[in-house]
Amino acid sequence: MDVQAIRAQFPILSTEMNGRPLVYLDSAASTQKPAAVIEAHGRFYGHDYANIHRGIYELSQRATTMHDEARRKVQRFIGAGSWREIVFTRNATEAINLVARSFLAPRLEEGDEILVTEMEHHANIVPWQMIAAETGAKVVAAPVDDDGVLDMKTFASLVGRRTRMISVAWVSNVLGTVNPVDEIIAIGRRNGIPVMLDAAQAVQHRHVDVASLGADFIAFSAHKMYAPSGLGVLWGRCEHLEAMPPWQGGGDMIERVSFDGTTWNEIPFKFEAGTPDIAGTVAFGAALDWMEDIGIEAIERHESELLGHAMRAMRQVPGLRLLGTARDKCSVLAFTLEGAHQQDIGTMLDLDGIAIRTGHHCAMPLHDRFGLTGSARASLGVYNNEEDIDALVAGLRRIAGMFQ
Numbered sequence: 001m002d003v004q005a006i007r008a009q010f011p012i013l014s015t016e017m018n019g020r021p022l023v024y025l026d027s028a029a030s031t032q033k034p035a036a037v038i039e040a041h042g043r044f045y046g047h048d049y050a051n052i053h054r055g056i057y058e059l060s061q062r063a064t065t066m067h068d069e070a071r072r073k074v075q076r077f078i079g080a081g082s083w084r085e086i087v088f089t090r091n092a093t094e095a096i097n098l099v100a101r102s103f104l105a106p107r108l109e110e111g112d113e114i115l116v117t118e119m120e121h122h123a124n125i126v127p128w129q130m131i132a133a134e135t136g137a138k139v140v141a142a143p144v145d146d147d148g149v150l151d152m153k154t155f156a157s158l159v160g161r162r163t164r165m166i167s168v169a170w171v172s173n174v175l176g177t178v179n180p181v182d183e184i185i186a187i188g189r190r191n192g193i194p195v196m197l198d199a200a201q202a203v204q205h206r207h208v209d210v211a212s213l214g215a216d217f218i219a220f221s222a223h224k225m226y227a228p229s230g231l232g233v234l235w236g237r238c239e240h241l242e243a244m245p246p247w248q249g250g251g252d253m254i255e256r257v258s259f260d261g262t263t264w265n266e267i268p269f270k271f272e273a274g275t276p277d278i279a280g281t282v283a284f285g286a287a288l289d290w291m292e293d294i295g296i297e298a299i300e301r302h303e304s305e306l307l308g309h310a311m312r313a314m315r316q317v318p319g320l321r322l323l324g325t326a327r328d329k330c331s332v333l334a335f336t337l338e339g340a341h342q343q344d345i346g347t348m349l350d351l352d353g354i355a356i357r358t359g360h361h362c363a364m365p366l367h368d369r370f371g372l373t374g375s376a377r378a379s380l381g382v383y384n385n386e387e388d389i390d391a392l393v394a395g396l397r398r399i400a401g402m403f404q
């Protein structure tokens with residue numbers, strides 16, 4: 001893989017921050033966008049834009065076809081059996097809320113349990129807490145060990161008669177831990193419990209094939225996949241989506257409306273009330289084409305070599321503690337630096353043009369588990385190279401020297 005050629009496709013990577021070349025190490029929060037995606041977005045608005053599904057005229061039909069094609073690209077990208085299993089949402093968060101509200105809430109009773117893990121993003125905790133509070137159910141969290149690995153023995157023991165749903169991050173946005181999702185899905189299947197995967201940090205790094213995976217739902221966000229923000233995906237098994245009631249009402253999600261009663265459109269439109277982000281969806285299709293041209297296996301190989309390089313180099317920085325050292329780890333490097341507050345680390349690196357994230361990364365319970373209020377986090381995308389890591393490590397060494 002020619003990383004230099006890939007970098008050249010990202011206009012933002014040739015800009016400067018604070019007078020220094022930008023070193024972008026925050027792809028877990030959101031990835032930058034290649035020219036192919038930016039151009040597809042602009043081209044659509046310049047040449048093909050109209051509202052979809054409603055127009056008889058040529059332009060609206062063209063926009064509708066392009067929107068439909070984008071959905072089929074998502075279908076192919078994740079190996080789904082049908083385009084009807086692909087529901088467009090605003091983001092991964094909305095996809096999880098949709099499942100919580102429409103799939104699980106109607107089935108929950110007092111005393112029921114929803115099993116998650118300590119390493120979840122708030123998006124995979126709070127929607128379940130909200131429906132649990134309304135029904136008297138509770139959210140149970142399986143523990144992680146000191147390396148940031150899910151304790152599977154305890155996880156299995158927490159699956160019980162009252163477990164109604166299992167929902168787990170495929171990859172942790174703090175630890176980078178890749179969870180054993182095959183094993184988790186097998187546990188769900190054996191016990192007749194539906195399994196949802198929060199794939200927001202997985203689909204851009206690893207090959208995903210939902211047809212062979214055996215999960216019931218997966219959720220992810222386009223903006224972490226080199227595509228525009230404001231767009232996400234819920235993949236669900238047809239039989240679940242068919243049986244679920246809609247969760248928002250309005251245009252497009254109906255078959256027929258009258259004051260005597262309204263009937264619902266077919267899936268996935270039943271869950272897509274109102275005008276969607278049409279241009280974003282088309283640009284998402286372009287992003288998936290772009291990723292497929294590089295090849296997800298090549299992306300995985302590159303990022304995993306870079307992760308190895310980064311872990312080796314960061315371990316040499318005095319007082320640096322890596323958070324998450326699982327054997328199966330992917331693209332995320334959270335850490336603390338003795339004597340330095342994470343916000344100081346972030347601010348000082350920013351002066352060198354290095355963008356990392358600091359704080360709780362929407363995973364407060366995980367930081368509580370490690371006795372921390374927050375951490376600093378560098379995360380990788382396909383465009384990062386060893387020079388980015390070397391710049392980060394040089395910056396961290398300087399900061400370590402100042403604070404220790």
Ligand code: PMP
Nearest residue numbers: 091092093121123173198200221
């Ligand atoms: N889950 C995980 C693991 C994430 O990393 C994120 C984004 N940080 C989300 C869910 C939520 O994604 P979004 O904000 O795009 O809905």
